[in-house]
Amino acid sequence: MDESVILNHMGIKEIRDLEKYMEMALEQARQAFDREEFPVGCVIVQSGHVIASGSRAGTGPGQTFFSEVDHAEVRALKNLEKFKGGFDPEESILFSTMEPCLMCYGAILLSGIKTIVYAYEDAMGGGTGCDLNSLTPLYRDRGVEVIKGVCREKSLDLFYQFFNKEGNQYWKGSFLESYTLEQKQNQESKKALAPPGLN
Ligand SMILES: [Zn+2]
Secondary structure, eight states, X not given: OOTTOOOOBTTBOSHHHHHHHHHHHHHHHHHHHHTTSOOOEEEEEETTEEEEEEEOOSOSTXXXXXXXXXXXXXXXXXXXXXXXXXXXXXXXXXXXXEOOBHHHHHHHHHHXXXXXXXXXXXXXXXXXXXXXXXXXXXXXXXXXXXXXXXTHHHHHHHHHHHHTSTTOOTTTTSHHHHHHHHHHHHHHHHHHHXXXXXX
């Protein structure tokens, strides 16, 4: 992403501030991975503090039915109920290790959170490219800001590991799987081509 981006509010001044919180979302994603779930994690940060977190559920190998509701972002938004300090969406940023899908994007907009930061683009099911101007006022007038690509490689690595795992059935053979394998190959060849010291 553009290194010159500066979010001059909510205590976020530099890219490394965004990376610090994305690392916490990645920790949630790793917990999902360790439970053999699709590795997505999410944290909601208000005034510099994590006030809610969530990780993907409902996709494990023992499932007879894959849940398409238990997404990390929805679970984090649900966990806001446990925060007793007074949720202020205007002061909050949502960090997700994968681009929110249409359902999650809608839920985030409804929550009033206006800043979304994600790591790895969801080339198959990402919803943040949706044209809000074509929707009704509740969505159209949110003025939401989306920052992409923060800690992208780390999130991509987790998805690569997930799709290479023996026995996994979730999104097996999907466009997302082939896109992820291709992105990982691109990443490796870029590293191989980079001059020494510039990695
Ligand atoms: Zn989602």
